[in-house]
Amino acid sequence: MALLLKLAQYSCERGDLTVLEHILPGSIKRIFYIANADGATRGGHRHYRAWQALVCLQGSVDVLVETGRYTRCYSLVSSDQCLVLQPNDWHLLENFRDSAIVLVISNEYYNEKDYIYERPSDETINIVRKESINTITI
Numbered sequence: 719m720a721l722l723l724k725l726a727q728y729s730c731e732r733g734d735l736t737v738l739e740h741i742l743p744g745s746i747k748r749i750f751y752i753a754n755a756d757g758a759t760r761g762g763h764r765h766y767r768a769w770q771a772l773v774c775l776q777g778s779v780d781v782l783v784e785t786g787r788y789t790r791c792y793s794l795v796s797s798d799q800c801l802v803l804q805p806n807d808w809h810l811l812e813n814f815r816d817s818a819i820v821l822v823i824s825n826e827y828y829n830e831k832d833y834i835y836e837r838p839s840d841e842t843i844n845i846v847r848k849e850s851i852n853t854i855t856i
Contacts, residue, residue, distance in 0.1 A: 719785060719804060719807070720781075720783045720785075720790065720792065720801060720802065720803050720804070720807050720809075721801070721802045722792055722799060722800070722801050722802075723741070723799070723800045723801075723802060724798055724799060724800075725737060725738055725773070725798045725799070725800050726798075727798040734797075736797055736798050738771065738773065738800060738823070741771045741800060741802060741823070742769045742770075742771055742802070742823065742824070742825040743769060743825060744769075744825040745825065746823055746824070746825060747824060747825055747826055747827045748823070748824040748826065748827055748828060749821070749822070749823050749824075750821075750822050751775070751819055751820060751821045751822065752811065752814075752818075752819070752820040752822065753817075753818075753819045753820075754817075755811075755814040755818065755820075756777075756814045756815065756816075756817065756818065757814065758814060759810055759811065759812045760810075760811040760812075761781075761809045761810045761811045762808075762809075762810050762835065763808065763809070763833045763834060763835050764805060764806055764807055764808040764809065764833075764834045764838075765805040765806075765826070765832050765833060765834065766805060766831075766832050766834065767805055767826050767829075767832050768805055768824050768825065768826035768832055769802065769803065769804060769805060769824065769825045769826075770802070770803045770822055770823065770824045771800050771801070771802050771803075771822070771823040771824075772794065772800065772801045772803065772811075772820055772821070772822055773794070773797060773799065773800050773801075773820070773821045773823075774794035774795070774796075774797065774799065774818055774819070774820050774821075775797050775819045775820070775821050776797070776816070776817060776818060776819040777814065777815050777816035777817050777818030777819065778793065778794060778795040778813075778814075778815045778816060778818060779793075779794050779811050779812070779813060779814050779815070779818045779820055780792070780793050780794075780811070780812050780813040781793075781794060781801055781809055781810070781811050781812075782809065782810040782811075782812060783803065783807050783808070783809050784807075784808045784809075784837055784838050785806060785807060785808070785838055786806075786838030786839045787838075794820070806838070808834075808837050808838055
């Protein structure tokens with residue numbers, strides 16, 4: 719199940735320092751970012767093994783998450799939000815706005831065999847779109 723976290727952020731006259739640690743199980747093995755995607759969709763898959771943490775560093779993006787039990791849309795609008803996706807969380811990034819830059823951190827190296835493109839079963843029992851999701855502060 720996806721989890722939206724509020725990252726620790728320290729602000730002063732020199733800027734903001736946001737800390738992302740102890741988020742994923744294991745060690746960080748892969749980091750990449752998505753940019754120049756306004757109007758596009760990305761993702762559309764889940765994983766067998768990889769956990770991912772998504773942070774929108776600039777702009778905003780919506781992340782649709784389906785598990786087979788629920789569908790939920792998370793709006794990442796601040797760089798102190800971190801959406802943690804478990805391997806079974808099918809996800810689609812859409813509505814990239816304001817030159818969004820999304821940082822993705824994974825506990826697995828890229829492996830094309832780790833990707834599952836099929837959506838979870840149609841047993842979705844609770845559909846929630848763009849609701850206010852409670853966040854956990856770490």
